[in-house]
Amino acid sequence: MATADEIRELMRTEGAAVAENTQGFNAGRYDSVADLKDYEELKQAARSIKEDAIEELPDLLDQLTDTVEANGGTVYIADDAADANDYIRNVVDERAADRVVKSKSMTSEEIEVNDALEADGVDVVETDLGEWVLQVADEAPSHIVAPAIHKSRESIAELFNERFDPEEPLETAEELTRFARKKLGEQIIDAEVGITGSNFITADTGTMALVTSEGNARKTVAATDTHVAVAGVEKVIPTVGDLHPFIELIGRSGTGQDITSYVSLLTPPVDTPVVDFTDDETPLSAFESDRDFHLVLIDNGRLEMRDDDHLRETLYCIRCSACSNSCANFQSVGGHAFGGETYSGGIATGWEAGIEGLDVAEEFNDLCTGCTRCVNACPVGIDIPWINTVVRDRINREKDTPGEWLVDGLTPDEEDDGAPLQKRFFGNFETVAKLGSATAPVSNWLAGTTLSRRAMDRILGIDPRRDLPTFERETLVDWAASRDSQVAEPERRAVLYPDLYTNHVQVERGKAAVKVLESLGVDVVVPPAPSSGRAPLSQGMIATATDHAERVTETLGPHIEDGRDVVVIEPSDHAMFTREYERLIDEAAFTDIAENSYEVFEYVYGLLDNGASIDSLSTVKGAEIAYHSHCQQRTLGLEAHTVAVLEDCGYDVVTSDVECCGMAGSFGYKSDYYELSMDVGDRLRAQLRDDGVQDRPVVASGTSCLEQIDALLERQPRHPIELLAT
Amino acid sequence: MESKRASFEGALEALGVTVSSTAESELEAAVTEAVTEPAVGIALDETVGDEAFSLTETPVTVDPTPVALREATTGVTGAELGIGDYGSLVLSMTEAASELVSLFVERHVAILHEEDIQPDMDAAVAELDERFNETGGSAIIATGPSATADMGALVKGAHGPREVHVIVVEESV
Numbered sequence: 001m002a003t004a005d006e007i008r009e010l011m012r013t014e015g016a017a018v019a020e021n022t023q024g025f026n027a028g029r030y031d032s033v034a035d036l037k038d039y040e041e042l043k044q045a046a047r048s049i050k051e052d053a054i055e056e057l058p059d060l061l062d063q064l065t066d067t068v069e070a071n072g073g074t075v076y077i078a079d080d081a082a083d084a085n086d087y088i089r090n091v092v093d094e095r096a097a098d099r100v101v102k103s104k105s106m107t108s109e110e111i112e113v114n115d116a117l118e119a120d121g122v123d124v125v126e127t128d129l130g131e132w133v134l135q136v137a138d139e140a141p142s143h144i145v146a147p148a149i150h151k152s153r154e155s156i157a158e159l160f161n162e163r164f165d166p167e168e169p170l171e172t173a174e175e176l177t178r179f180a181r182k183k184l185g186e187q188i189i190d191a192e193v194g195i196t197g198s199n200f201i202t203a204d205t206g207t208m209a210l211v212t213s214e215g216n217a218r219k220t221v222a223a224t225d226t227h228v229a230v231a232g233v234e235k236v237i238p239t240v241g242d243l244h245p246f247i248e249l250i251g252r253s254g255t256g257q258d259i260t261s262y263v264s265l266l267t268p269p270v271d272t273p274v275v276d277f278t279d280d281e282t283p284l285s286a287f288e289s290d291r292d293f294h295l296v297l298i299d300n301g302r303l304e305m306r307d308d309d310h311l312r313e314t315l316y317c318i319r320c321s322a323c324s325n326s327c328a329n330f331q332s333v334g335g336h337a338f339g340g341e342t343y344s345g346g347i348a349t350g351w352e353a354g355i356e357g358l359d360v361a362e363e364f365n366d367l368c369t370g371c372t373r374c375v376n377a378c379p380v381g382i383d384i385p386w387i388n389t390v391v392r393d394r395i396n397r398e399k400d401t402p403g404e405w406l407v408d409g410l411t412p413d414e415e416d417d418g419a420p421l422q423k424r425f426f427g428n429f430e431t432v433a434k435l436g437s438a439t440a441p442v443s444n445w446l447a448g449t450t451l452s453r454r455a456m457d458r459i460l461g462i463d464p465r466r467d468l469p470t471f472e473r474e475t476l477v478d479w480a481a482s483r484d485s486q487v488a489e490p491e492r493r494a495v496l497y498p499d500l501y502t503n504h505v506q507v508e509r510g511k512a513a514v515k516v517l518e519s520l521g522v523d524v525v526v527p528p529a530p531s532s533g534r535a536p537l538s539q540g541m542i543a544t545a546t547d548h549a550e551r552v553t554e555t556l557g558p559h560i561e562d563g564r565d566v567v568v569i570e571p572s573d574h575a576m577f578t579r580e581y582e583r584l585i586d587e588a589a590f591t592d593i594a595e596n597s598y599e600v601f602e603y604v605y606g607l608l609d610n611g612a613s614i615d616s617l618s619t620v621k622g623a624e625i626a627y628h629s630h631c632q633q634r635t636l637g638l639e640a641h642t643v644a645v646l647e648d649c650g651y652d653v654v655t656s657d658v659e660c661c662g663m664a665g666s667f668g669y670k671s672d673y674y675e676l677s678m679d680v681g682d683r684l685r686a687q688l689r690d691d692g693v694q695d696r697p698v699v700a701s702g703t704s705c706l707e708q709i710d711a712l713l714e715r716q717p718r719h720p721i722e723l724l725a726t
Numbered sequence: 727m728e729s730k731r732a733s734f735e736g737a738l739e740a741l742g743v744t745v746s747s748t749a750e751s752e753l754e755a756a757v758t759e760a761v762t763e764p765a766v767g768i769a770l771d772e773t774v775g776d777e778a779f780s781l782t783e784t785p786v787t788v789d790p791t792p793v794a795l796r797e798a799t800t801g802v803t804g805a806e807l808g809i810g811d812y813g814s815l816v817l818s819m820t821e822a823a824s825e826l827v828s829l830f831v832e833r834h835v836a837i838l839h840e841e842d843i844q845p846d847m848d849a850a851v852a853e854l855d856e857r858f859n860e861t862g863g864s865a866i867i868a869t870g871p872s873a874t875a876d877m878g879a880l881v882k883g884a885h886g887p888r889e890v891h892v893i894v895v896e897e898s899v
């Protein structure tokens with residue numbers, strides 16, 4: 001696991017370049033997909049093609065093998081990296097090649113074919129400019145599409161000037177590109193073997209699609225007489241026609257280009273003549289197109305992933321990088337921290353767990369906070385946070401748990417004995433909160449002492465720089481029980497879900513919600529209810545989370561049956577009910593709670609839309625406000641409702657557009673991640689301090705966001721529902 | 727609705743690709759104007775069946791030697807299809823080495839028949855699906871010049887051409 005020191009160092013050295021590039025790609029993605037009128041349909045089509053292809057994989061591999069052989073090529077299915085490398089070394093050896101040129105291929109990085117060939121004395125040259133920079137610098141890729149994004153132009157110029165000592169020192173991106181093109185161009189025409197990857201391979205015709213921009217992959221194939229394509233077995237799709245949605249989606253989703261400069265659709269061996277580039281006599285057409293083609297398909301754990309109900313989705317991944325670019329943590333640290341042996345970003349957890357093993361996934365898996373901002377960005381609709389949760393659960397279970405006695409009583413479910421102490425503390429925050437309210441204010445006072453903060457840091461890894469929540473003595477449930485409903489003839493009836501924080505910590509916003517709903521004609525009850533399971537789920541404690549989910553549905557079920565709507569203030573809990581519970585409880589119970597649950601502003605919006613009068617709410621005339629929505633709320637498409645209601649109430653609203661506030665539940669409390677969390681938060685701070693925003697009061701929907709903003713700004717933020725209560 | 731050709735040309739412009747158009751009979755003049763010498767090219771008359779496409783009356787060296795290719799500034803080839811919504815060209819790979827001529831040069835001039843402009847990517851892929859399944863073969867969907875952002879800023883002209891020009895051959899009335 002990256003330590004606080006390593007993360008700090010990476011943010012210092014690479015953070016600025018990574019942030020600029022990933023945020024640029026991410027913004028480009030939003031713009032580019034907005035132009036696509038059938039974006040959702042294309043994603044749906046891409047998803048179902050991949051789902052079917054993985055289902056039919058053994059048959060497709062057979063069909064592809066026949067097709068490629070009929071075309072005149074050879075197919076080799078390698079069990080693992082060593083097997084693949086042996087085969088490729090043999091091909092290179094038989095060709096008696098001195099030089100191999102390569103275009104960018106993650107799979108070839110996975111098997112480390114360069115090392116294998118270099119050990120045989122072969123000169124291996126990366127021709128993708130980014131890969132070449134890394135080869136010269138002897139560094140690892142930090143991004144699956146743009147491998148050198150962690151390097152600034154200045155650092156590349158310095159590297160080249162030092163290494164190659166050109167007559168005129170290189171400076172601009174243009175000069176650096178020209179220099180690299182010339183140098184690599186000479187090496188390409190002099191090589192015997194070209195190794196490429198492949199983004200997709202169609203079983204019907206043996207056509208492979210290569211998505212590139214520089215033209216180096218085209219040259220790698222055209223200028224050599226032996227073409228080796230290296231790809232994971234999951235790259236096979238049935239037909240050429242199936243390529244369509246991927247061609248439209250892959251560039252847009254990744255770097256935000258509508259399409260990259262070149263999508264090569266090659267049915268190897270290709271017809272381009274193999275020429276001698278020094279020949280000044282023979283016309284091009286007089287050369288033969290005598291070319292060998294080897295397709296090396298790599299299993300390396302993939303077929304086992306296919307049999308794994310939770311990791312299988314990983315195989316649908318088209319490696320577009322949207323999940324990296326849309327990830328707030330990735331934007332700060334890049335793939336050197338948020339990545340394993342080969343892959344980086346959110347989906348890397350699935351790849352590395354399946355290919356390398358849990359120990360590699362463990363090194364970075366904690367950096368996924370489950371914010372879900374990648375979910376809608378993924379062109380094949382992979383539930384990336386879920387894969388991270390499952391892998392975290394598996395890692396927990398593999399671990400010994402030292403010092404269990406310390407938080408005994410914090411693990412209600414035997415099954416989650418596996419989680420380490422810190423995870424169990426946060427995962428069972430419900431117990432902490434209950435205890436906290438019962439003993440407030442003594443608990444607050446105690447938790448704040450230097451001595452206990454030091455102990456918390458040491459034993460639980462809770463950063464002493466964070467303020468801890470202040471527990472209220474009277475919970476929201478207690479308060480509600482002590483008063484009568486104010487609505488005589490209700491329009492609707494609701495149960496307000498007392499989430500952990502609203503009930504114990506931010507009780508005022510709960511009271512405000514009750515009052516707002518009542519003034520819109522809703523009869524509200526606030527029964528005691530278990531916490532949603534969000535906290536244990538985000539620690540990878542799936543069994544505990546499932547237990548919560550079951551108890552929540554048992555508690556709320558009778559109210560729903562009784563005709564009440566479930567209204568939820570905390571967006572991360574609302575997302576549990578409407579999204580994550582699908583994974584945890586049976587379908588009928590899930591549908592019941594998902595269909596009847598509403599985020600509080602979604603509900604208010606609906607009430608107003610159905611005729612409730614805005615006059616019963618507190619309204620203003622053009623008062624300025626800044627609103628930060630919550631990551632999971634945005635993924636569910638529920639930011640707009642809050643904005644609309646606030647505008648209806650007369651507010652002039654500006655919204656933030658960062659992917660996440662950086663706090664993400666317990667993440668920002670952890671000593672190892674405090675500084676990363678604040679770095680992510682800095683982007684939100686910058687937006688909230690912008691011209692025209694800096695004097696606006698701030699409202700935010702999520703508990704974590706409110707705590708983070710409180711730490712970031714002088715202005716104390718509030719939940720927007722508090723503005724509406726009269 | 728915008729015509730296929732108008733949307734194609736609009737997309738090309740956004741990509742920084744220049745366009746000219748010509749009647750079939752004026753093709754050689756259009757090619758002469760579009761190339762920067764030294765220029766090499768692929769004769770298209772065999773596929774098109776028209777003398778003008780042999781490029782004999784232009785400064786273009788047809789079917790050059792490898793050394794001539796490397797010394798050339800411009801490469802002239804045909805394009806199989808145009809794709810309206812993206813401004814893409816579909817370049818087929820023939821044994822006459824069009825892949826080399828369109829790639830190892832600074833400036834690529836592509837000759838495209840107006841009737842080969844497809845409205846969108848969906849239609850273009852359907853067309854390729856049919857061709858690949860019937861006769862095999864390969865193609866490049868090329869959109870704008872080659873480019874890289876790997877050196878700290880977007881640069882046009884990475885390994886492939888840095889300029890692209892399209893000559894649209896208008897349908898004869």
Ligand code: SF4
Binds near residue numbers: 317320322323324381
């Ligand atoms: S998981 Fe989805 S978003 Fe991430 S790289 Fe793969 S396809 Fe792209």
